Amino acid sequence: MKQKVCLIIVIVLLALINMPIVSAQVEPPVVYEMDNKVTFSVLENGDAQVKEVISLSAAGFIEFRKQYPMLSMLARLFKPKNIPLQIENLKIDIDETNNKITATYIIKGASINKRDYWELIVASEGEKVTLSAQTGNTLVFTFTGPVSVGFRIITTSTVILPLDAKNIKFDETTNKIRYELPQKAAPMIFTSNIIFLVIAGIAIILAIVNYVLKRKAT
Amino acid sequence: MSKISKNMLITIILFTIGILSLILYFVPIQVTPVEKPKLEYKILTVTHIISGAYKVYGNPKLGLWVSKVILTNKGGAPLYDLKVLYRVEGYSDWSEGNLYPILLPNSTVIDLYYPIFSSEIAKLTTSTPSNVKIKITFTMEQNGKPQEFIETKPVTITGVHDFIFTSIPPEENTGTFYDIFDNYPLLGAWATPTDPVVMKFADMGNKLAGGAGASLSDEEALKSLEGMWALSVYNEIQYKTEPEAFWTGKISQYIKYPRDVIRDKAGTCIDTALFFASLAMSQGLRAYVTLMPGHAFPIIVLPKSGNLIPIESTALNTKSSFKEAIESGVKTFSEAIKGPYIIVDIQSFQAMGITPPELEPLPVDVLEKWGIKSPTATQPQQPKMEMYSNPLPKWSISYPNDWAIQKPNPNEVDFYSPEGIEMVIVWGQGYDKEGIRSLVESYLSEKGSLEITQEKEIQVSGVPAILVVYTYNTMDKVYLIVARYLDYGGYGYSILYDFISTDKQETLINICESIVATFKLGG
Numbered sequence: 255m256k257q258k259v260c261l262i263i264v265i266v267l268l269a270l271i272n273m274p275i276v277s278a279q280v281e282p283p284v285v286y287e288m289d290n291k292v293t294f295s296v297l298e299n300g301d302a303q304v305k306e307v308i309s310l311s312a313a314g315f316i317e318f319r320k321q322y323p324m325l326s327m328l329a330r331l332f333k334p335k336n337i338p339l340q341i342e343n344l345k346i347d348i349d350e351t352n353n354k355i356t357a358t359y360i361i362k363g364a365s366i367n368k369r370d371y372w373e374l375i376v377a378s379e380g381e382k383v384t385l386s387a388q389t390g391n392t393l394v395f396t397f398t399g400p401v402s403v404g405f406r407i408i409t410t411s412t413v414i415l416p417l418d419a420k421n422i423k424f425d426e427t428t429n430k431i432r433y434e435l436p437q438k439a440a441p442m443i444f445t446s447n448i449i450f451l452v453i454a455g456i457a458i459i460l461a462i463v464n465y466v467l468k469r470k471a472t
Numbered sequence: 473m474s475k476i477s478k479n480m481l482i483t484i485i486l487f488t489i490g491i492l493s494l495i496l497y498f499v500p501i502q503v504t505p506v507e508k509p510k511l512e513y514k515i516l517t518v519t520h521i522i523s524g525a526y527k528v529y530g531n532p533k534l535g536l537w538v539s540k541v542i543l544t545n546k547g548g549a550p551l552y553d554l555k556v557l558y559r560v561e562g563y564s565d566w567s568e569g570n571l572y573p574i575l576l577p578n579s580t581v582i583d584l585y586y587p588i589f590s591s592e593i594a595k596l597t598t599s600t601p602s603n604v605k606i607k608i609t610f611t612m613e614q615n616g617k618p619q620e621f622i623e624t625k626p627v628t629i630t631g632v633h634d635f636i637f638t639s640i641p642p643e644e645n646t647g648t649f650y651d652i653f654d655n656y657p658l659l660g661a662w663a664t665p666t667d668p669v670v671m672k673f674a675d676m677g678n679k680l681a682g683g684a685g686a687s688l689s690d691e692e693a694l695k696s697l698e699g700m701w702a703l704s705v706y707n708e709i710q711y712k713t714e715p716e717a718f719w720t721g722k723i724s725q726y727i728k729y730p731r732d733v734i735r736d737k738a739g740t741c742i743d744t745a746l747f748f749a750s751l752a753m754s755q756g757l758r759a760y761v762t763l764m765p766g767h768a769f770p771i772i773v774l775p776k777s778g779n780l781i782p783i784e785s786t787a788l789n790t791k792s793s794f795k796e797a798i799e800s801g802v803k804t805f806s807e808a809i810k811g812p813y814i815i816v817d818i819q820s821f822q823a824m825g826i827t828p829p830e831l832e833p834l835p836v837d838v839l840e841k842w843g844i845k846s847p848t849a850t851q852p853q854q855p856k857m858e859m860y861s862n863p864l865p866k867w868s869i870s871y872p873n874d875w876a877i878q879k880p881n882p883n884e885v886d887f888y889s890p891e892g893i894e895m896v897i898v899w900g901q902g903y904d905k906e907g908i909r910s911l912v913e914s915y916l917s918e919k920g921s922l923e924i925t926q927e928k929e930i931q932v933s934g935v936p937a938i939l940v941v942y943t944y945n946t947m948d949k950v951y952l953i954v955a956r957y958l959d960y961g962g963y964g965y966s967i968l969y970d971f972i973s974t975d976k977q978e979t980l981i982n983i984c985e986s987i988v989a990t991f992k993l994g995g
Contacts (some may be wrong), residue, residue, distance in 0.1 A: 299579045321650060321812065338535045340542050340582045363543065363580035369573040378533045404815075437576075449499035457490030461483045468479040 286314030290409040294364070296374060298416045298435065302364035306332070308355040315353035317404060332357050339364070352424040370434070371421075376413065385424050391415040393424060393431065483738025507548025509577070509612055517604050517625035518539040518639070521560070523593045524727075524829055525630045525661035530588040531825040539585035539604050539625065551575040553618070554610040558585040559625065561603045563593045565855025575610075593845055594829035599633045604973065633831060635662070635727045649765055649812035656814050659761060660821030662727050662746050664828050667754035669731040672839055674754040676846045677703040687756035690774040697772060697781065700751045701794040707845050709747075711786040712738045729831060735842050742768040744785035761816040764808040769801060771815070780805070821995065857990075860885065865899060865963045867933075870990035887987075893980055895969040895987065905938055905957040912966045922953075932967070933993045935960050943972065952977055952983065960993045967991060 288308055295303040310318055324327045328346055340362040346357045367375040376395055377383045387394040395411045415422060419433040517539045521529065528534050531892050539558055546553050559565060564587045585604070599628075606623045630636065638654040640642040664670050678686065681699025685692050731748040733739035737749060742761070749759035749770040758773040762782070771779040782801030792800070835841065860877060861868040862885065871877070878890040887895040900908055916922050926941035937958035944951040955968035969984040971977070 299576060301580065323648070327648065327650070338537060338540070338582070338584050340540075340580065362544075363582045366572065366581060367576060367579065369575050380533065446497050446500060448497070450493040452493075454490045454493030454497060457488075457493060458484045459490075461486035461490060464479060464486060465483045468483070 266423065282454050284313075284404070286310060286317055286405050288314065288318075288405050288407045290407050291413045292409060293414065293416045294361075296365050296416060296419075298418075298438075300363055300365040300372065301368060302358050302361040302374075304357075304361055306357045306359075308357075310353045312353055314405070315350075321404075328355070369406060371432050372419075372435055374413065374415075374431040374433075375429065376411065376424070376431060381429060383426075383429050385426070386410075388422070388424070391417060391419045391422065391433075393422070484745055492698050507577075509545050509549045509551040509575075510547030511551055511554075511575075511610060512544050512546045513608060513621075514542045515606055515623055515625060516542075517627060519628060519641070520636050521589075521593075521602075521627055521629045522634070522655075522661075523589075523596050523629050523660060524635065525658040525826060526589045526591075526593045526829060528661065528826050530586055532584070532586045534825055536586075537584040538587050538627070538932070539606060541583045541585075541606060541608070542580060543572075543583065543608070544580045545575045545577050547915060548577050549613075550577065552611045552614050552616065554581065555608070556583040557607040557609075558587065559605050560589070560629075561605060563587075563589050563602065563629065566607070584819075591830050593629060594632050596629055596631050597633070599634065600620045600629045600631075602627055630950055631726075632728045633732075634727065635659070635725050637725065642810045650814070651791035653763055653814055656763060656816055657821045657824075657826055659727075659742075659746070660824075661751045661821070661828050662729060663759075663761075664730050664831065665750045667729070667736075667750070667828075667831055669732055669734060669834055669838060670747075670750050671754045673703065673734055673844065674700055674751040676839070676844070677701070677751065678755060680846055686752075687775045688705065690779070693755075693757055693772070693774050694753050694781070697752060697757075697783075698794040700748070700755075701783070701797060703846060704748075704788055705791050707734075707844050708737055709733065709744070709788055710738045711744055711789045719809075725935040726992050729828070731831065731834070734839070734844060741786055744788065748772075748783055748785050753819065758819050761818060762805070762808055762811040762813060763816065764804075765811060767804070767808075769804055769808075771801075771968055789840065859990075860887075865901075865961055866994055867897075867899075867965070867985065868992050869897070870992075871895070871987050873941070882931055889983070891971070891980065891982060891983075893969060893971045897968070897991075898966045899963045901963055904959040905936075905964055908964030908966045909938065909940070909955075909957040911964075912957075912968070916942075916944060916953070921943055927981050930956070932958050932988075933960075933991055935993060943973075952981075954981065956988065965993075 288310055291307045291309075293305045297303065322331060325346065325348070328348070329344060332341065332344055332346065342360045342362060344357065348354075349356065365372045377397060381397065383395050383397045386396050391414060393413045393415075395413070396409065397411075398406065398408050409437060410457040413431065415431070415433055416435055419435055422431065424431050424434045518537075521538060521967050528536050529538055538560065541556050543556070543981075544555060546604050552574055553570045554575050557569040558567045558764070567587065570583060572583075575581060585606075595960075597774040604625045604627050606625065609618050611618055627891045635658070636655055637898060638652055640651050640654050677700030678696045679699070680703055681695040686696035687693065693832055727746070728736070728739050728741075728743040733747040742763075745761045745768045749761050749772070752759040752770070752772045760771040760773070760780075762769055762771055767787055770783050770785065773779075774781060775883060782805040783797050783798035784804050785797070787797040787800050802956050856873045857870040858873045859868055859870045871887050872889065874890055878886045878888070880886060883900060884896065884898045886897075889895075898908070898912070900911065913922060921944070923943045923945075924940055925943055926939075928939050930937050930939045935958050940955050940957070942951075942953040942955065944953050949972045950973045953968055953970040955966060958965050967988060969988070971980050974980070
């Protein structure tokens, strides 16, 4: 009996497998593109002042706002708690009319002083980043991020190094910018030397004493 | 005159010196102030380390640091040779640390700790407290005397099955879906397509589908998936409801590895989603796990069209067909995309380094031990054989032990199978093979119509014999009879079997022929 039941199950399963499959299938979900323009102004102490402008299509913006309905959530998008960078002074502006989000913030310690040169990490090692332009102390990079929760971010980053930066080099292997910045001398202050005042005082007193004593002697 | 002149001269010189010194006093000069560096630091440490995803912490590209130290020089002079070292007590050695040769006044460096854990951490089955030790060293002047600070921060290491849905602390967590599933990429560490146990299960399913090459075409992929689904249904793998608090994200949750689902024959929707996604990936298909409020389900990507196959893995409970599971999956998917949802692209996350821990090696036959069977493997097995030995004349034959045996007379032994096969061996002293054949055919002809369809000479037990195939019509039934006639040692033998003609007679013939092949004359 048990065997017969097994046999029936086998037959049913085999019949199922051999059934023509008219499976329901669905199209892959829409992936919205986010145009992300970022400007990094690197300061002389290594911090970077950043302005980020994200533009979306109308449909993409609606979907984006669905995922980030609150400003606090959007703030976390720019400044997640576990971000490797240290972001301060974050300000976000949402332009509902033009489907744009603008954020400004400071990245502390964006560039690291290696004594003889400075080093700025543009992206993680191995990430595909293209240096599309370099003029003076300004470098422009483009890269496309992976799809995440229905969005693909296409980023154009403009890195503006300090005015005095020289020997600027971008290493494609490590995705790092290396530059030299003349170290400024320690600030000087203007002061008077009290020794001269003391000497002046002593010399004048001695002169007077010498003159008075001589007058008395004569 | 000369004395007066001398004194006057001294007075004039002293006065001149005094005036000049006074002038010099009022002329400003440049000097460098004497300043000192001043290091200020802030340490951030994660509250939990997810041991099931321990490998991700050692990969800086993933950015999942365990500790982050923000160091700023608030003084007026540079700091030198700044270095931060870390360790997780009991699970990692002191890190090598990055060297920052100089930290200028008002400059900041951010140092991150990406610990390389020993695989021992994946052996933890329950949450375990530990500490992160942080050692900061620097000098106040170039080649100066090193100074050192040591700090300790507590951390909890979860058990290997425990998943923390969110890394957002309660004070920042808005309780929305995306906040609750903030850690979703780490689910990639629970998908185990290369686990030998999963691969074997998937191969069994694939074999059930006819050994389809899943990645070759959409049709083959669907066949393969259907085989794996059928195998899961056949082995009664069940969807188990999660505890109510499961989806709140407030606490860690126990998530099974796919091998655990196979072993326990049960899993929550997220367990079964990871299980089915892993099976598909083991066959070269791309798979996602979709998270939506209160539910999770797998989506498989067809290799050629790129179309998605959402599968409602909870349909395992109703033993639904694969087609029904997909139809149900499409409905669930339509619901998912209306609200917040996350598609976890396991392959991408695993390519980034979110990979599972080393799971304990299991015996090769573990699936058999766990009672996992394939429908093809459970087809009627060959029953055990028994041997019948006839005392006189001496001959023997092996027959299945579920067959019945009868001896209606001293010269006849009959065997009956449960399927209705009858095998009859008769013998007569003094008969040759033709003689015994005539006897048998006369007997049969008396009770019905006998028609020879095939006849040929063969060997039985090394003895020349005649094989005759008959169609026998009796009592409105048509039988197929296969008989062998031979003589040996002064006896004529007839070995025949018969059964009602059916469309499965080939199978029955094969069974009988395998029995006849065991017939042996002599002792």
